Amino acid sequence: MSKPPRTRFRSLDGILLLDKPRGLSSNQALQRVRHLFRARKAGHTGSLDPLATGLLPVCFGEATKIAGGLLGARKAYDAVARLGIVTDTDDADGQPLRERPVPALSIDTIDAALLTLTGRIRQRPPIYSALKRGGEPLYAKARRGEVVEVEEREIDVHAFELQSAADLLDAGQPLLRLRVECGSGTYVRSLIRDLGEILGCGAHVAELRRLWVDPFREPRLWTIEALQALAERGERGLDACLLPVESGMASWPEVEVDAAQAARLSHGQGVAGGFHPQGAVAIFDPGGRALGLGEVDGEGRLRPQRLFSWACAQPDSPAVQVP
Known part of the structure; x- marks a missing residue:
């Protein structure tokens, strides 16, 4: 063959x-x-x-x-939480660890629990995650049966809201349909795991869909x-x-440079000119084409950080450009 x-x-x-x-x-x-x-x-x-x-x-x-x-970047998800069962991965792909009865829950009780997991909070990531320790992902250690200790860290949960509890309240499956809007480093699996503990029955992610990313x-x-x-x-x-x-550069403040300034940047040289704001910026030419990323220091001087090939003095081989 x-x-x-x-x-x-x-x-x-x-x-x-x-x-x-x-x-x-x-x-x-x-x-x-x-x-x-x-x-x-x-x-x-x-x-x-x-x-x-x-x-x-x-x-x-x-x-x-x-x-x-x-x-x-900031992100948003739709999630389905399955109450009453805790798994080793905190989602439906994992092995069940413990099963508990789901108590009678009201919308007010659920909303109050969600509120405690909103804002600037501390979260313990799942042991089955891509976080690395000693250059190796934690999930690799966990799969070998090693004891994995994961430290808590601060995260931002901008919104954690109940979309529907009809499955649960209508005596159907113990499911909650949720919307999460969060910052970098947040694990929705951990949020739902912690929600289950607050509700007194445990929980894991049954379904998860990312809606948008800034x-x-x-x-x-x-x-x-x-x-x-x-x-x-x-x-x-x-x-x-x-x-x-x-289209992906909206997270950085924009600065514009002329042809002479762009030429200096392309040779790795800084440019004086009262640029602002201070910190990481996206560099554009007068025609609106991005040249790359730079850094503005406290004196308003712009220094190149990661320029695109077309902004450099010796560009790479021609590439297919998106109009």
């Missing part, structure tokens, strides 16, 4: 808003779309568990240079199936699914 032809990768810059399916890890989903697009360089921003679906921003080429900013508040998502269908018709239609790199 002949082997399938090897993928011939190409330079490609842009951002894909992928609708990750249930059952794939974020890296598995990334590799599928990377091969569909034949992208030489790709990375995702903010892992989703295999159980979870929804928005997974995938950065191709030069867009990987801004991926760190998207990792720290700055993509109303995303047009692409499924892998839709992308495969487009790929069969040619790469022009596939490339049209990508957003330009600039």
Whole structure:
């Protein structure tokens, strides 16, 4: 049997808003779309568990240079909590550890419990997580049966709200449908685990879907199936699914530089000019094209940090650009 032809990768810059399916890890989903697009360089921003679906921003080429900013962005999720059962992974993919009866609960009781988990709070991440210790993910240690101690850390939960308790209150399944809006580093699995303990019965995540990630508040998502269908018709239609790199840069304040200043930055030199605000910024030319990321010091001097290839004195090989 002949082997399938090897993928011939190409330079490609842009951002894909992928609708990750249930059952794939974020890296598995990334590799599928990377091969569909034949992208030489790709990375995702903010892992989703295999159980979870929804928005997974995938950065191709030069867009990987801004991926760190998207990792720290505000996010929103829809979640279904299954009350009465605690699992080792805090979701439905794990092994049950303990089962308890679900007490009679009112909407007011549930809302009060949700309120205690809202705001600036301390959270203990799941032991089955991608957090690393000693260069190794915690889930790898947990799967070997090692005792894993996870320290609490501060997180921001902007909203944790009940969408529906009809399943529970109508004597059906003990499910709560919830909406979560949170900051970087928050584990929805841990939120629902802690909610279950406050309610006195335990809980785990039965379903989870990421709705949006800043700055993509109303995303047009692409499924892998839709992308495969487009790929069969040619790469022009596939490339049209990508957003330009600039679309992911709303998290940084913008500064504009002229051609002479851009030339200095491209050689790694700082530029004086009373730039503001102080801190990390997105650098643009007068035409609105992003040149990369920089840093403004206390004296208003702009220094380059991560410039895109087209802003550098010796650019990389030509890449497919998203209009």
